[in-house]
Amino acid sequence: MKRFMIATAMTLSMSTAAFAATDAEIASIQQYMPDANVAAWSDADVAAAMNVISGNESRSTIVSQLNALYGAPTATSPAMITEEEKASLDQYVTGVDYSKLPQATVDAALAASTSEMSASDREARVTAILTGDATPMGSEGNTATAAEVATINAYAPSIDVSSLTDAEVNTAMNVIYSEENRDDVASRLESLFN
Incomplete structure (x- = not known):
């Protein structure tokens, strides 16, 4: 009888240990990835996500890293923006x-708003980034939108986006969405297209 009870206890304990994210872990991860089904993640996935969250990175960097790890495209993740950042950008465009913009677009607008350009150039750049629609610019080399052109130029102003092919525009946008550091994005874009 003892053996039967021990075997039953072992079977029950092994059957529930496969996916053991705590409620606190699920809540922490879903602060950054609200649509993630964390309860179905493996222990290793939860541990990796918690390591990313516990780092000293910005919220946008954590979101980008988690999305890169778990397959959700950063481009469709809503932007995370503080009230201070919103107020800073609202002086250019209200x-x-x-929440409908990708993080990289908001980051590009923030970078443009604090750049060393003249005030009128800053305003034009931020406005183009935040209000650029999805209408292709009409260049012969690609179908980049006004927002994509402004975003790429916010990171690498020397790149003539109109001379890029569609594949190169896609590559540039993937670099922008995948890199964690603004300087890394700029240097990678410069090395690819200049």
């Missing part, structure tokens, strides 16, 4: 729904 009425923008930042």
Whole structure:
């Protein structure tokens, strides 16, 4: 009888240990990835995500890293923006729904707003980034939108986006969405296209 009870206890304990994310871990991860089904993740996935979250990175960097690890495209993740950042951008363009913009677009606008360009150039750049629609610019080399052109130029102003092919525009946008550091993005874009 003892053997039977021990075997039953072992079987029960082994059957529930496969996916053991705690409620606190699920809540922590879903702060950064609200649509993630964390309860179905393996222990290793949960541990890796918690390591990313516990780092000293910015919220946008954590979101990017988690999305890179778990397959959700950063481009479709809503932007995470503080009230201070929103106020800074609202002095250029008001009425923008930042939750509908990808993080890289908001980051590009923030970078442009603090750049050393003249005030009128800063305003034009931020406005182009935040209000650029999905209408192709009409260049012969690619179908880049105004927002894509502004985003790429916010990271690497010397790149003539109109001379890039569609594949190169896609590569540039993937670099922007995948890199963690603004300087890394700029240097990688410069090395690829200059």
